[in-house]
Amino acid sequence: MLECFSARSHAKRGAAGFATCLALCLLIVAPARAEEAAARPATASTLILIEENDFFGGTDEHYTNGIKLSWVSGDLLRYAQDERLPDFVLPYLRLLPFVNEADQQYNVALSAGQNMYTPGDTGVTYSQPEDRPYAGFTYVALALHAKTARQLDSFETTLGIVGPSARAGETQNDYHTLMGFKRAKGWKNQVHDEPGLMLSWQRTLRAARVDIGRDVAWDLLPRFGATAGNVLTQASAGMETRFGLNLPWDFGTSLISPGGGVSAPADAEDPRLRRETSFGLHLFAGAEARAVARNIFLDGNTWEKSPSVPKKTFVADLSAGVGLVLGATKLTYTHVYRTEEFYGQKSPQMFGSVSLSVTF
Structure with missing residues:
Protein backbone atom coordinates (compact mmCIF):
# COMPACT_ATOMS: atom_id res chain seq x y z
CA MET A 1 0.00 0.00 0.00
CA LEU A 2 2.87 2.32 -0.74
CA GLU A 3 2.11 5.81 -1.99
CA CYS A 4 1.11 5.46 -5.62
CA PHE A 5 -1.46 7.94 -6.81
CA SER A 6 -3.25 11.19 -6.10
CA ALA A 7 -6.79 11.14 -4.78
CA ARG A 8 -7.91 13.57 -7.46
CA SER A 9 -7.50 10.97 -10.18
CA HIS A 10 -7.90 7.76 -8.27
CA ALA A 11 -10.24 8.46 -5.31
CA LYS A 12 -12.64 5.66 -6.18
CA ARG A 13 -9.82 3.21 -6.71
CA GLY A 14 -8.23 4.27 -3.39
CA ALA A 15 -11.45 3.74 -1.45
CA ALA A 16 -11.96 0.35 -3.08
CA GLY A 17 -8.35 -0.59 -2.35
CA PHE A 18 -8.69 0.26 1.33
CA ALA A 19 -11.93 -1.74 1.57
CA THR A 20 -10.22 -4.71 -0.10
CA CYS A 21 -7.24 -4.43 2.27
CA LEU A 22 -9.53 -4.32 5.31
CA ALA A 23 -11.48 -7.33 4.08
CA LEU A 24 -8.29 -9.30 3.44
CA CYS A 25 -7.00 -8.55 6.93
CA LEU A 26 -10.24 -9.83 8.43
CA LEU A 27 -10.22 -12.94 6.22
CA ILE A 28 -6.68 -13.69 7.29
CA VAL A 29 -7.29 -13.43 11.02
CA ALA A 30 -10.92 -14.51 11.36
CA PRO A 31 -10.67 -18.24 10.48
CA ALA A 32 -7.92 -18.78 13.02
CA ARG A 33 -10.11 -17.23 15.74
CA ALA A 34 -13.46 -18.77 14.77
CA GLU A 35 -13.33 -21.50 17.42
CA GLU A 36 -12.49 -21.14 21.08
CA ALA A 37 -8.78 -20.35 21.39
CA ALA A 38 -6.36 -21.87 23.85
CA ALA A 39 -5.38 -19.73 26.80
CA ARG A 40 -2.79 -17.11 25.89
CA PRO A 41 -0.42 -16.25 28.74
CA ALA A 42 0.09 -12.71 29.97
CA THR A 43 3.67 -13.04 28.68
CA ALA A 44 2.56 -13.39 25.05
CA SER A 45 4.51 -11.53 22.37
CA THR A 46 2.89 -9.06 19.98
CA LEU A 47 3.68 -8.36 16.33
CA ILE A 48 2.58 -4.92 15.06
CA LEU A 49 2.48 -3.82 11.41
CA ILE A 50 1.66 -0.17 10.66
CA GLU A 51 1.12 1.32 7.20
CA GLU A 52 0.55 5.05 6.76
CA ASN A 53 -0.34 6.75 3.49
CA ASP A 54 -1.62 10.17 2.51
CA PHE A 55 -3.98 8.99 -0.25
CA PHE A 56 -6.49 8.34 2.57
CA GLY A 57 -6.46 12.11 3.08
CA GLY A 58 -6.87 13.02 -0.59
CA THR A 59 -3.30 14.22 -1.23
CA ASP A 60 -0.16 12.99 -2.96
CA GLU A 61 2.61 14.97 -1.29
CA HIS A 62 4.78 15.66 1.78
CA TYR A 63 4.62 12.72 4.23
CA THR A 64 3.59 10.30 1.53
CA ASN A 65 4.17 6.86 3.05
CA GLY A 66 5.50 5.07 6.10
CA ILE A 67 5.70 1.41 7.06
CA LYS A 68 6.92 -0.10 10.33
CA LEU A 69 7.07 -3.65 11.65
CA SER A 70 7.61 -4.20 15.39
CA TRP A 71 7.95 -7.23 17.62
CA VAL A 72 7.17 -6.63 21.29
CA SER A 73 8.27 -9.36 23.69
CA GLY A 74 6.13 -10.85 26.41
CA ASP A 75 6.37 -9.52 29.95
CA LEU A 76 9.81 -9.91 31.53
CA LEU A 77 9.96 -9.67 35.32
CA ARG A 78 13.75 -9.30 35.26
CA TYR A 79 14.80 -8.80 31.68
CA ALA A 80 18.55 -9.23 32.24
CA GLN A 81 18.06 -12.83 33.39
CA ASP A 82 15.57 -13.86 30.72
CA GLU A 83 16.91 -16.56 28.39
CA ARG A 84 14.62 -15.47 25.54
CA LEU A 85 16.57 -12.27 24.91
CA PRO A 86 19.50 -12.18 22.48
CA ASP A 87 22.83 -11.57 24.20
CA PHE A 88 23.59 -8.35 22.30
CA VAL A 89 20.51 -6.67 23.82
CA LEU A 90 21.48 -7.03 27.49
CA PRO A 91 24.40 -4.55 27.77
CA TYR A 92 22.26 -1.84 26.20
CA LEU A 93 19.33 -2.50 28.51
CA ARG A 94 21.45 -2.35 31.66
CA LEU A 95 22.21 1.31 30.88
CA LEU A 96 18.57 2.37 30.94
CA PRO A 97 16.72 3.86 33.94
CA PHE A 98 13.75 2.33 35.74
CA VAL A 99 14.94 -1.24 35.20
CA ASN A 100 14.42 -4.30 37.39
CA GLU A 101 12.23 -2.43 39.88
CA ALA A 102 9.92 -4.67 41.87
CA ASP A 103 6.65 -3.09 40.73
CA GLN A 104 7.46 -2.97 37.00
CA GLN A 105 6.93 -5.31 34.08
CA TYR A 106 9.21 -5.08 31.06
CA ASN A 107 9.00 -5.66 27.34
CA VAL A 108 11.73 -5.46 24.71
CA ALA A 109 10.74 -4.29 21.22
CA LEU A 110 12.59 -4.61 17.91
CA SER A 111 11.43 -2.60 14.89
CA ALA A 112 12.30 -1.92 11.26
CA GLY A 113 10.71 0.61 8.93
CA GLN A 114 10.91 3.15 6.13
CA ASN A 115 9.45 6.65 5.70
CA MET A 116 9.31 8.69 2.50
CA TYR A 117 8.61 12.36 1.78
CA THR A 118 8.04 14.17 -1.53
CA PRO A 119 7.08 17.64 -2.78
CA GLY A 120 3.62 18.32 -4.17
CA ASP A 121 4.66 18.01 -7.82
CA THR A 122 6.38 14.68 -8.43
CA GLY A 123 6.14 14.94 -12.23
CA VAL A 124 9.16 17.23 -12.75
CA THR A 125 12.86 16.40 -12.62
CA TYR A 126 14.21 19.77 -11.46
CA SER A 127 14.67 20.95 -7.87
CA GLN A 128 11.76 22.74 -6.17
CA PRO A 129 13.41 24.91 -3.48
CA GLU A 130 10.14 26.34 -2.16
CA ASP A 131 8.51 22.94 -1.57
CA ARG A 132 9.32 20.07 0.73
CA PRO A 133 12.39 18.15 -0.51
CA TYR A 134 12.41 14.48 -1.41
CA ALA A 135 13.70 12.42 1.50
CA GLY A 136 13.76 8.81 2.65
CA PHE A 137 14.64 7.17 5.96
CA THR A 138 15.20 3.44 6.49
CA TYR A 139 15.89 2.35 10.07
CA VAL A 140 15.92 -0.25 12.81
CA ALA A 141 15.08 0.40 16.46
CA LEU A 142 15.50 -1.24 19.86
CA ALA A 143 13.16 -0.27 22.70
CA LEU A 144 12.53 -1.10 26.34
CA HIS A 145 8.99 -0.72 27.66
CA ALA A 146 8.72 -0.46 31.46
CA LYS A 147 5.12 -0.59 32.63
CA THR A 148 2.53 -0.97 35.33
CA ALA A 149 -1.22 -1.19 34.81
CA ARG A 150 -1.36 2.63 34.90
CA GLN A 151 1.88 3.80 33.30
CA LEU A 152 4.11 2.93 30.35
CA ASP A 153 7.63 4.30 29.82
CA SER A 154 9.19 3.63 26.41
CA PHE A 155 12.91 4.11 25.82
CA GLU A 156 13.95 3.67 22.20
CA THR A 157 17.17 3.92 20.21
CA THR A 158 16.78 4.28 16.44
CA LEU A 159 19.59 3.78 13.93
CA GLY A 160 19.15 4.33 10.21
CA ILE A 161 20.18 6.06 7.02
CA VAL A 162 18.72 9.16 5.40
CA GLY A 163 19.21 9.83 1.70
CA PRO A 164 19.65 7.77 -1.49
CA SER A 165 21.00 4.80 0.47
CA GLN A 172 8.14 4.12 -4.43
CA ASN A 173 8.92 3.93 -8.15
CA ASP A 174 9.21 0.14 -8.31
CA TYR A 175 5.75 -0.07 -6.80
CA HIS A 176 4.42 2.59 -9.16
CA THR A 177 5.79 0.64 -12.14
CA LEU A 178 4.31 -2.61 -10.85
CA MET A 179 0.88 -1.03 -10.44
CA GLY A 180 0.97 1.00 -13.65
CA PHE A 181 1.10 4.45 -12.01
CA LYS A 182 3.29 7.44 -12.84
CA ARG A 183 6.79 7.42 -11.42
CA ALA A 184 8.08 10.22 -9.20
CA LYS A 185 10.75 11.93 -11.32
CA GLY A 186 12.61 14.14 -8.85
CA TRP A 187 14.29 11.73 -6.43
CA LYS A 188 17.73 12.85 -7.64
CA ASN A 189 17.04 16.07 -5.68
CA GLN A 190 16.60 14.35 -2.31
CA VAL A 191 18.34 15.04 0.99
CA HIS A 192 21.85 13.53 0.88
CA ASP A 193 23.11 10.41 2.62
CA GLU A 194 23.57 10.76 6.38
CA PRO A 195 23.58 8.15 9.17
CA GLY A 196 20.72 8.77 11.59
CA LEU A 197 20.55 8.34 15.35
CA MET A 198 17.65 9.13 17.68
CA LEU A 199 17.18 8.56 21.41
CA SER A 200 13.54 8.73 22.51
CA TRP A 201 11.50 8.54 25.69
CA GLN A 202 7.72 8.57 25.96
CA ARG A 203 5.48 8.18 29.01
CA THR A 204 1.83 7.20 28.59
CA THR A 233 14.81 16.57 17.98
CA GLN A 234 11.51 17.48 19.58
CA ALA A 235 9.29 17.47 22.67
CA SER A 236 5.67 16.33 22.52
CA ALA A 237 2.51 16.14 24.61
CA GLY A 238 -0.82 14.61 23.71
CA MET A 239 -3.71 12.38 24.67
CA GLU A 240 -6.10 9.73 23.41
CA THR A 241 -9.57 8.81 24.63
CA ARG A 242 -11.42 5.60 23.73
CA PHE A 243 -14.91 4.18 24.17
CA GLY A 244 -16.27 0.79 23.22
CA LEU A 245 -16.96 -2.89 23.75
CA ASN A 246 -14.16 -5.06 25.18
CA LEU A 247 -11.79 -2.11 25.23
CA PRO A 248 -8.18 -3.37 25.09
CA TRP A 249 -6.00 -3.08 28.18
CA ASP A 250 -3.13 -1.44 26.33
CA PHE A 251 -1.83 2.11 26.06
CA GLY A 252 -3.63 3.23 22.92
CA PHE A 279 -14.90 -9.58 19.89
CA GLY A 280 -14.48 -5.88 20.60
CA LEU A 281 -15.18 -2.61 18.83
CA HIS A 282 -14.19 0.87 19.97
CA LEU A 283 -13.94 4.46 18.77
CA PHE A 284 -11.07 6.77 19.68
CA ALA A 285 -9.89 10.34 19.24
CA GLY A 286 -6.67 12.10 20.11
CA ALA A 287 -4.50 15.18 19.82
CA GLU A 288 -0.78 15.91 20.05
CA ALA A 289 1.37 19.06 20.02
CA LYS A 311 10.34 24.50 9.14
CA LYS A 312 7.71 25.57 11.64
CA THR A 313 8.62 25.05 15.29
CA PHE A 314 5.16 24.08 16.49
CA VAL A 315 3.15 21.30 14.82
CA ALA A 316 -0.08 19.66 15.96
CA ASP A 317 -2.03 16.50 15.08
CA LEU A 318 -5.71 15.73 15.50
CA SER A 319 -6.76 12.12 15.03
CA ALA A 320 -9.80 9.86 15.20
CA GLY A 321 -10.52 6.30 14.25
CA VAL A 322 -12.02 2.90 14.94
CA GLY A 323 -10.55 -0.28 16.40
CA LEU A 324 -11.60 -3.90 16.07
CA VAL A 325 -10.53 -6.74 18.37
CA LEU A 326 -11.04 -10.31 17.16
CA GLY A 327 -9.43 -12.95 19.31
CA ALA A 328 -5.73 -12.20 19.59
CA THR A 329 -5.86 -9.64 16.78
CA LYS A 330 -6.38 -5.88 16.92
CA LEU A 331 -7.00 -3.88 13.74
CA THR A 332 -7.29 -0.08 13.79
CA TYR A 333 -7.71 2.71 11.29
CA THR A 334 -6.65 6.23 12.32
CA HIS A 335 -7.31 9.37 10.28
CA VAL A 336 -4.78 12.10 11.09
CA TYR A 337 -4.98 15.87 10.45
CA ARG A 338 -1.53 17.50 10.68
CA THR A 339 -0.94 21.25 10.67
CA GLU A 340 1.58 22.86 8.29
CA GLU A 341 5.16 21.74 8.98
CA PHE A 342 7.04 24.39 6.99
CA TYR A 343 6.60 27.96 5.81
CA GLY A 344 5.18 27.96 2.31
CA GLN A 345 3.15 24.76 2.81
CA LYS A 346 -0.17 25.59 1.18
CA SER A 347 -2.46 23.57 3.43
CA PRO A 348 -2.45 21.11 6.33
CA GLN A 349 -2.04 17.44 5.53
CA MET A 350 -4.29 14.48 6.20
CA PHE A 351 -3.25 10.85 6.07
CA GLY A 352 -4.48 7.46 7.21
CA SER A 353 -2.80 4.87 9.40
CA VAL A 354 -3.73 1.17 9.38
CA SER A 355 -2.34 -0.90 12.25
CA LEU A 356 -2.59 -4.67 12.58
CA SER A 357 -1.32 -6.30 15.79
CA VAL A 358 -1.36 -9.99 16.58
CA THR A 359 -0.63 -11.37 20.07
CA PHE A 360 0.73 -14.90 20.21
Whole structure:
Protein backbone atom coordinates (compact mmCIF):
# COMPACT_ATOMS: atom_id res chain seq x y z
CA MET A 1 0.00 0.00 0.00
CA LEU A 2 2.87 2.32 -0.74
CA GLU A 3 2.11 5.81 -1.99
CA CYS A 4 1.11 5.46 -5.62
CA PHE A 5 -1.46 7.94 -6.81
CA SER A 6 -3.25 11.19 -6.10
CA ALA A 7 -6.79 11.14 -4.78
CA ARG A 8 -7.91 13.57 -7.46
CA SER A 9 -7.50 10.97 -10.18
CA HIS A 10 -7.90 7.76 -8.27
CA ALA A 11 -10.24 8.46 -5.31
CA LYS A 12 -12.64 5.66 -6.18
CA ARG A 13 -9.82 3.21 -6.71
CA GLY A 14 -8.23 4.27 -3.39
CA ALA A 15 -11.45 3.74 -1.45
CA ALA A 16 -11.96 0.35 -3.08
CA GLY A 17 -8.35 -0.59 -2.35
CA PHE A 18 -8.69 0.26 1.33
CA ALA A 19 -11.93 -1.74 1.57
CA THR A 20 -10.22 -4.71 -0.10
CA CYS A 21 -7.24 -4.43 2.27
CA LEU A 22 -9.53 -4.32 5.31
CA ALA A 23 -11.48 -7.33 4.08
CA LEU A 24 -8.29 -9.30 3.44
CA CYS A 25 -7.00 -8.55 6.93
CA LEU A 26 -10.24 -9.83 8.43
CA LEU A 27 -10.22 -12.94 6.22
CA ILE A 28 -6.68 -13.69 7.29
CA VAL A 29 -7.29 -13.43 11.02
CA ALA A 30 -10.92 -14.51 11.36
CA PRO A 31 -10.67 -18.24 10.48
CA ALA A 32 -7.92 -18.78 13.02
CA ARG A 33 -10.11 -17.23 15.74
CA ALA A 34 -13.46 -18.77 14.77
CA GLU A 35 -13.33 -21.50 17.42
CA GLU A 36 -12.49 -21.14 21.08
CA ALA A 37 -8.78 -20.35 21.39
CA ALA A 38 -6.36 -21.87 23.85
CA ALA A 39 -5.38 -19.73 26.80
CA ARG A 40 -2.79 -17.11 25.89
CA PRO A 41 -0.42 -16.25 28.74
CA ALA A 42 0.09 -12.71 29.97
CA THR A 43 3.67 -13.04 28.68
CA ALA A 44 2.56 -13.39 25.05
CA SER A 45 4.51 -11.53 22.37
CA THR A 46 2.89 -9.06 19.98
CA LEU A 47 3.68 -8.36 16.33
CA ILE A 48 2.58 -4.92 15.06
CA LEU A 49 2.48 -3.82 11.41
CA ILE A 50 1.66 -0.17 10.66
CA GLU A 51 1.12 1.32 7.20
CA GLU A 52 0.55 5.05 6.76
CA ASN A 53 -0.34 6.75 3.49
CA ASP A 54 -1.62 10.17 2.51
CA PHE A 55 -3.98 8.99 -0.25
CA PHE A 56 -6.49 8.34 2.57
CA GLY A 57 -6.46 12.11 3.08
CA GLY A 58 -6.87 13.02 -0.59
CA THR A 59 -3.30 14.22 -1.23
CA ASP A 60 -0.16 12.99 -2.96
CA GLU A 61 2.61 14.97 -1.29
CA HIS A 62 4.78 15.66 1.78
CA TYR A 63 4.62 12.72 4.23
CA THR A 64 3.59 10.30 1.53
CA ASN A 65 4.17 6.86 3.05
CA GLY A 66 5.50 5.07 6.10
CA ILE A 67 5.70 1.41 7.06
CA LYS A 68 6.92 -0.10 10.33
CA LEU A 69 7.07 -3.65 11.65
CA SER A 70 7.61 -4.20 15.39
CA TRP A 71 7.95 -7.23 17.62
CA VAL A 72 7.17 -6.63 21.29
CA SER A 73 8.27 -9.36 23.69
CA GLY A 74 6.13 -10.85 26.41
CA ASP A 75 6.37 -9.52 29.95
CA LEU A 76 9.81 -9.91 31.53
CA LEU A 77 9.96 -9.67 35.32
CA ARG A 78 13.75 -9.30 35.26
CA TYR A 79 14.80 -8.80 31.68
CA ALA A 80 18.55 -9.23 32.24
CA GLN A 81 18.06 -12.83 33.39
CA ASP A 82 15.57 -13.86 30.72
CA GLU A 83 16.91 -16.56 28.39
CA ARG A 84 14.62 -15.47 25.54
CA LEU A 85 16.57 -12.27 24.91
CA PRO A 86 19.50 -12.18 22.48
CA ASP A 87 22.83 -11.57 24.20
CA PHE A 88 23.59 -8.35 22.30
CA VAL A 89 20.51 -6.67 23.82
CA LEU A 90 21.48 -7.03 27.49
CA PRO A 91 24.40 -4.55 27.77
CA TYR A 92 22.26 -1.84 26.20
CA LEU A 93 19.33 -2.50 28.51
CA ARG A 94 21.45 -2.35 31.66
CA LEU A 95 22.21 1.31 30.88
CA LEU A 96 18.57 2.37 30.94
CA PRO A 97 16.72 3.86 33.94
CA PHE A 98 13.75 2.33 35.74
CA VAL A 99 14.94 -1.24 35.20
CA ASN A 100 14.42 -4.30 37.39
CA GLU A 101 12.23 -2.43 39.88
CA ALA A 102 9.92 -4.67 41.87
CA ASP A 103 6.65 -3.09 40.73
CA GLN A 104 7.46 -2.97 37.00
CA GLN A 105 6.93 -5.31 34.08
CA TYR A 106 9.21 -5.08 31.06
CA ASN A 107 9.00 -5.66 27.34
CA VAL A 108 11.73 -5.46 24.71
CA ALA A 109 10.74 -4.29 21.22
CA LEU A 110 12.59 -4.61 17.91
CA SER A 111 11.43 -2.60 14.89
CA ALA A 112 12.30 -1.92 11.26
CA GLY A 113 10.71 0.61 8.93
CA GLN A 114 10.91 3.15 6.13
CA ASN A 115 9.45 6.65 5.70
CA MET A 116 9.31 8.69 2.50
CA TYR A 117 8.61 12.36 1.78
CA THR A 118 8.04 14.17 -1.53
CA PRO A 119 7.08 17.64 -2.78
CA GLY A 120 3.62 18.32 -4.17
CA ASP A 121 4.66 18.01 -7.82
CA THR A 122 6.38 14.68 -8.43
CA GLY A 123 6.14 14.94 -12.23
CA VAL A 124 9.16 17.23 -12.75
CA THR A 125 12.86 16.40 -12.62
CA TYR A 126 14.21 19.77 -11.46
CA SER A 127 14.67 20.95 -7.87
CA GLN A 128 11.76 22.74 -6.17
CA PRO A 129 13.41 24.91 -3.48
CA GLU A 130 10.14 26.34 -2.16
CA ASP A 131 8.51 22.94 -1.57
CA ARG A 132 9.32 20.07 0.73
CA PRO A 133 12.39 18.15 -0.51
CA TYR A 134 12.41 14.48 -1.41
CA ALA A 135 13.70 12.42 1.50
CA GLY A 136 13.76 8.81 2.65
CA PHE A 137 14.64 7.17 5.96
CA THR A 138 15.20 3.44 6.49
CA TYR A 139 15.89 2.35 10.07
CA VAL A 140 15.92 -0.25 12.81
CA ALA A 141 15.08 0.40 16.46
CA LEU A 142 15.50 -1.24 19.86
CA ALA A 143 13.16 -0.27 22.70
CA LEU A 144 12.53 -1.10 26.34
CA HIS A 145 8.99 -0.72 27.66
CA ALA A 146 8.72 -0.46 31.46
CA LYS A 147 5.12 -0.59 32.63
CA THR A 148 2.53 -0.97 35.33
CA ALA A 149 -1.22 -1.19 34.81
CA ARG A 150 -1.36 2.63 34.90
CA GLN A 151 1.88 3.80 33.30
CA LEU A 152 4.11 2.93 30.35
CA ASP A 153 7.63 4.30 29.82
CA SER A 154 9.19 3.63 26.41
CA PHE A 155 12.91 4.11 25.82
CA GLU A 156 13.95 3.67 22.20
CA THR A 157 17.17 3.92 20.21
CA THR A 158 16.78 4.28 16.44
CA LEU A 159 19.59 3.78 13.93
CA GLY A 160 19.15 4.33 10.21
CA ILE A 161 20.18 6.06 7.02
CA VAL A 162 18.72 9.16 5.40
CA GLY A 163 19.21 9.83 1.70
CA PRO A 164 19.65 7.77 -1.49
CA SER A 165 21.00 4.80 0.47
CA ALA A 166 17.64 4.53 2.23
CA ARG A 167 16.22 3.41 -1.16
CA ALA A 168 12.90 5.15 -0.62
CA GLY A 169 12.85 6.39 -4.21
CA GLU A 170 13.36 2.89 -5.57
CA THR A 171 10.67 1.55 -3.25
CA GLN A 172 8.14 4.12 -4.43
CA ASN A 173 8.92 3.93 -8.15
CA ASP A 174 9.21 0.14 -8.31
CA TYR A 175 5.75 -0.07 -6.80
CA HIS A 176 4.42 2.59 -9.16
CA THR A 177 5.79 0.64 -12.14
CA LEU A 178 4.31 -2.61 -10.85
CA MET A 179 0.88 -1.03 -10.44
CA GLY A 180 0.97 1.00 -13.65
CA PHE A 181 1.10 4.45 -12.01
CA LYS A 182 3.29 7.44 -12.84
CA ARG A 183 6.79 7.42 -11.42
CA ALA A 184 8.08 10.22 -9.20
CA LYS A 185 10.75 11.93 -11.32
CA GLY A 186 12.61 14.14 -8.85
CA TRP A 187 14.29 11.73 -6.43
CA LYS A 188 17.73 12.85 -7.64
CA ASN A 189 17.04 16.07 -5.68
CA GLN A 190 16.60 14.35 -2.31
CA VAL A 191 18.34 15.04 0.99
CA HIS A 192 21.85 13.53 0.88
CA ASP A 193 23.11 10.41 2.62
CA GLU A 194 23.57 10.76 6.38
CA PRO A 195 23.58 8.15 9.17
CA GLY A 196 20.72 8.77 11.59
CA LEU A 197 20.55 8.34 15.35
CA MET A 198 17.65 9.13 17.68
CA LEU A 199 17.18 8.56 21.41
CA SER A 200 13.54 8.73 22.51
CA TRP A 201 11.50 8.54 25.69
CA GLN A 202 7.72 8.57 25.96
CA ARG A 203 5.48 8.18 29.01
CA THR A 204 1.83 7.20 28.59
CA LEU A 205 -0.56 7.26 31.54
CA ARG A 206 -3.87 5.54 32.08
CA ALA A 207 -5.41 8.56 33.77
CA ALA A 208 -8.89 7.07 33.89
CA ARG A 209 -10.77 3.93 32.97
CA VAL A 210 -14.50 3.62 33.66
CA ASP A 211 -16.32 0.32 33.23
CA ILE A 212 -19.84 1.29 32.18
CA GLY A 213 -21.26 -2.24 32.13
CA ARG A 214 -21.90 -5.11 29.70
CA ASP A 215 -18.18 -5.09 28.79
CA VAL A 216 -18.37 -1.42 27.69
CA ALA A 217 -15.67 0.93 28.98
CA TRP A 218 -14.11 4.36 28.47
CA ASP A 219 -10.53 5.44 29.14
CA LEU A 220 -8.22 8.46 28.91
CA LEU A 221 -4.53 8.12 27.98
CA PRO A 222 -2.38 11.28 28.21
CA ARG A 223 1.23 11.07 27.01
CA PHE A 224 4.37 13.17 26.75
CA GLY A 225 7.92 12.60 25.63
CA ALA A 226 11.09 13.80 23.96
CA THR A 227 13.41 12.75 21.12
CA ALA A 228 16.99 13.86 20.53
CA GLY A 229 19.12 13.16 17.48
CA ASN A 230 20.33 14.40 14.11
CA VAL A 231 17.19 13.07 12.39
CA LEU A 232 14.63 14.52 14.79
CA THR A 233 14.81 16.57 17.98
CA GLN A 234 11.51 17.48 19.58
CA ALA A 235 9.29 17.47 22.67
CA SER A 236 5.67 16.33 22.52
CA ALA A 237 2.51 16.14 24.61
CA GLY A 238 -0.82 14.61 23.71
CA MET A 239 -3.71 12.38 24.67
CA GLU A 240 -6.10 9.73 23.41
CA THR A 241 -9.57 8.81 24.63
CA ARG A 242 -11.42 5.60 23.73
CA PHE A 243 -14.91 4.18 24.17
CA GLY A 244 -16.27 0.79 23.22
CA LEU A 245 -16.96 -2.89 23.75
CA ASN A 246 -14.16 -5.06 25.18
CA LEU A 247 -11.79 -2.11 25.23
CA PRO A 248 -8.18 -3.37 25.09
CA TRP A 249 -6.00 -3.08 28.18
CA ASP A 250 -3.13 -1.44 26.33
CA PHE A 251 -1.83 2.11 26.06
CA GLY A 252 -3.63 3.23 22.92
CA THR A 253 -3.16 3.32 19.20
CA SER A 254 0.31 3.11 17.66
CA LEU A 255 1.35 5.54 14.94
CA ILE A 256 4.74 5.53 13.26
CA SER A 257 6.72 7.62 15.71
CA PRO A 258 9.54 7.20 18.24
CA GLY A 259 8.39 5.29 21.32
CA GLY A 260 5.63 3.33 19.56
CA GLY A 261 4.49 -0.20 20.35
CA VAL A 262 1.83 0.90 22.83
CA SER A 263 -0.75 -1.47 21.28
CA ALA A 264 0.68 -4.55 23.02
CA PRO A 265 -1.45 -5.93 25.91
CA ALA A 266 -0.51 -4.39 29.25
CA ASP A 267 -2.75 -6.40 31.59
CA ALA A 268 -3.97 -9.99 31.89
CA GLU A 269 -7.54 -8.66 31.52
CA ASP A 270 -6.90 -7.63 27.91
CA PRO A 271 -9.47 -9.40 25.68
CA ARG A 272 -6.66 -10.66 23.42
CA LEU A 273 -5.36 -12.80 26.30
CA ARG A 274 -8.65 -14.47 27.21
CA ARG A 275 -9.22 -18.20 26.88
CA GLU A 276 -12.31 -17.70 24.74
CA THR A 277 -12.31 -15.81 21.45
CA SER A 278 -13.36 -12.21 22.11
CA PHE A 279 -14.90 -9.58 19.89
CA GLY A 280 -14.48 -5.88 20.60
CA LEU A 281 -15.18 -2.61 18.83
CA HIS A 282 -14.19 0.87 19.97
CA LEU A 283 -13.94 4.46 18.77
CA PHE A 284 -11.07 6.77 19.68
CA ALA A 285 -9.89 10.34 19.24
CA GLY A 286 -6.67 12.10 20.11
CA ALA A 287 -4.50 15.18 19.82
CA GLU A 288 -0.78 15.91 20.05
CA ALA A 289 1.37 19.06 20.02
CA ARG A 290 5.09 19.05 19.22
CA ALA A 291 7.87 21.60 19.59
CA VAL A 292 10.41 20.72 16.88
CA ALA A 293 14.03 21.85 17.17
CA ARG A 294 15.32 19.76 14.27
CA ASN A 295 13.75 17.76 11.45
CA ILE A 296 16.27 16.55 8.88
CA PHE A 297 13.50 16.00 6.32
CA LEU A 298 12.84 19.77 6.36
CA ASP A 299 16.14 21.27 7.62
CA GLY A 300 18.29 19.17 5.30
CA ASN A 301 21.60 17.50 6.11
CA THR A 302 23.48 18.30 9.31
CA TRP A 303 27.01 18.79 7.98
CA GLU A 304 26.53 19.82 4.37
CA LYS A 305 24.25 21.90 2.20
CA SER A 306 21.25 20.05 0.82
CA PRO A 307 17.63 20.66 -0.23
CA SER A 308 15.68 22.23 2.64
CA VAL A 309 12.76 24.48 3.58
CA PRO A 310 12.20 26.68 6.65
CA LYS A 311 10.34 24.50 9.14
CA LYS A 312 7.71 25.57 11.64
CA THR A 313 8.62 25.05 15.29
CA PHE A 314 5.16 24.08 16.49
CA VAL A 315 3.15 21.30 14.82
CA ALA A 316 -0.08 19.66 15.96
CA ASP A 317 -2.03 16.50 15.08
CA LEU A 318 -5.71 15.73 15.50
CA SER A 319 -6.76 12.12 15.03
CA ALA A 320 -9.80 9.86 15.20
CA GLY A 321 -10.52 6.30 14.25
CA VAL A 322 -12.02 2.90 14.94
CA GLY A 323 -10.55 -0.28 16.40
CA LEU A 324 -11.60 -3.90 16.07
CA VAL A 325 -10.53 -6.74 18.37
CA LEU A 326 -11.04 -10.31 17.16
CA GLY A 327 -9.43 -12.95 19.31
CA ALA A 328 -5.73 -12.20 19.59
CA THR A 329 -5.86 -9.64 16.78
CA LYS A 330 -6.38 -5.88 16.92
CA LEU A 331 -7.00 -3.88 13.74
CA THR A 332 -7.29 -0.08 13.79
CA TYR A 333 -7.71 2.71 11.29
CA THR A 334 -6.65 6.23 12.32
CA HIS A 335 -7.31 9.37 10.28
CA VAL A 336 -4.78 12.10 11.09
CA TYR A 337 -4.98 15.87 10.45
CA ARG A 338 -1.53 17.50 10.68
CA THR A 339 -0.94 21.25 10.67
CA GLU A 340 1.58 22.86 8.29
CA GLU A 341 5.16 21.74 8.98
CA PHE A 342 7.04 24.39 6.99
CA TYR A 343 6.60 27.96 5.81
CA GLY A 344 5.18 27.96 2.31
CA GLN A 345 3.15 24.76 2.81
CA LYS A 346 -0.17 25.59 1.18
CA SER A 347 -2.46 23.57 3.43
CA PRO A 348 -2.45 21.11 6.33
CA GLN A 349 -2.04 17.44 5.53
CA MET A 350 -4.29 14.48 6.20
CA PHE A 351 -3.25 10.85 6.07
CA GLY A 352 -4.48 7.46 7.21
CA SER A 353 -2.80 4.87 9.40
CA VAL A 354 -3.73 1.17 9.38
CA SER A 355 -2.34 -0.90 12.25
CA LEU A 356 -2.59 -4.67 12.58
CA SER A 357 -1.32 -6.30 15.79
CA VAL A 358 -1.36 -9.99 16.58
CA THR A 359 -0.63 -11.37 20.07
CA PHE A 360 0.73 -14.90 20.21
